[in-house]
Amino acid sequence: MRPIRAHLAVLATVLATVLVPGLSTAASAETAPAPLPPRVTLTIGGGHVVNIDGRVFAALLPSPPATRFRLLPARGGVRFLDERTHGLVYVPETEPFTQLRVSGPGHVPPHSVFVIEAATPIEDDLASGPTSDLTPDGPGEAIRTARIRLAGTDQYIGRNLIEDRSLLPKWVVLLPAGVRAPVFGIHPVF
Numbered sequence: 001m002r003p004i005r006a007h008l009a010v011l012a013t014v015l016a017t018v019l020v021p022g023l024s025t026a027a028s029a030e031t032a033p034a035p036l037p038p039r040v041t042l043t044i045g046g047g048h049v050v051n052i053d054g055r056v057f058a059a060l061l062p063s064p065p066a067t068r069f070r071l072l073p074a075r076g077g078v079r080f081l082d083e084r085t086h087g088l089v090y091v092p093e094t095e096p097f098t099q100l101r102v103s104g105p106g107h108v109p110p111h112s113v114f115v116i117e118a119a120t121p122i123e124d125d126l127a128s129g130p131t132s133d134l135t136p137d138g139p140g141e142a143i144r145t146a147r148i149r150l151a152g153t154d155q156y157i158g159r160n161l162i163e164d165r166s167l168l169p170k171w172v173v174l175l176p177a178g179v180r181a182p183v184f185g186i187h188p189v190f
Contacts, residue, residue, distance in 0.1 A: 036116065036144075036186065039083070041066040043185035045159040049172060051082050056089060056100035057169035058159045068189050077115040077151040079108075088112045091150055091157075096176035100157060113151040118144060119183045147181035150174060156181035 042049040047058035048066035059066075069089070072079040080089040086105035090112035091098055103109045149156045159182060160171040175181070 036071055036078075037188040039068060039070050039189040041068055041187045041189060043187065044172065044182055045170070047159065047170060049184075050169065051085065051087075051102045052169060054085075054087070054102050056102065056172040058172055059169045060167050066187075074113045074151075077113040079112050080114065089114075091174045094150070094153060094155065094174065096155070097160065097173045099160075099171045099173050111150060114157070115149045115151050116186075117147045117149060117181075119146050144186050145183045146186055148184055149181070153177070158182040 043066075044058050047060040049069075050057050050059045050064050051067045052059075052064065068083045070081040070083055072081050072088075081087070082089070082102050085102060087102040088108060089100055089102055090109040091100055092109075092111070094111065103112070147156055154177045156175050156179065157172060158175045158179075160173045162171075164170070
């Protein structure tokens with residue numbers, strides 16, 4: 001029985017990797033995650049991710065509302081397409097603490113492919129309780145927690161902690177290599 005279970009786990013991992021190219025193989029075969037939904041909103045550090053004038057922020061207050069992104073498969077990962085502006089999320093340069101931006105419609109900038117890596121159960125607990133339940137209770141429920149890395153680098157994206165005591169929107173930035181990656185909540189949009 002154990003060899004059959006091991007073969008099924010390996011098969012599930014291979015299928016998840018082939019069907020969802022942006023999902024990292026860092027997840028173990030025993031906990032192969034389900035495919036990502038095609039439309040999502042993101043949360044990080046207590047705020048929802050928003051596009052304000054072509055720049056990506058984590059808003060701590062309900063206004064502006066969370067930006068809805070469409071996940072587009074790309075070689076080596078996924079791209080985040082803002083459904084309202086039809087622009088892609090990208091990093092203008094790979095210098096640490098560079099704020100993420102949203103391109104104009106139809107423009108595919110370099111540094112716009114990201115790898116979504118499933119967070120471990122311990123990281124789920126640290127990110128305000130377990131949110132990696134793959135069966136959401138309804139619209140807006142988090143289906144997983146993950147780290148998001150710029151493809152082709154070892155740099156993750158995260159929320160800038162400057163002026164962390166204010167309620168102003170916080171920059172979502174490219175972190176330096178080697179910095180502990182923060183955990184994002186990925187919420188389906190129905």
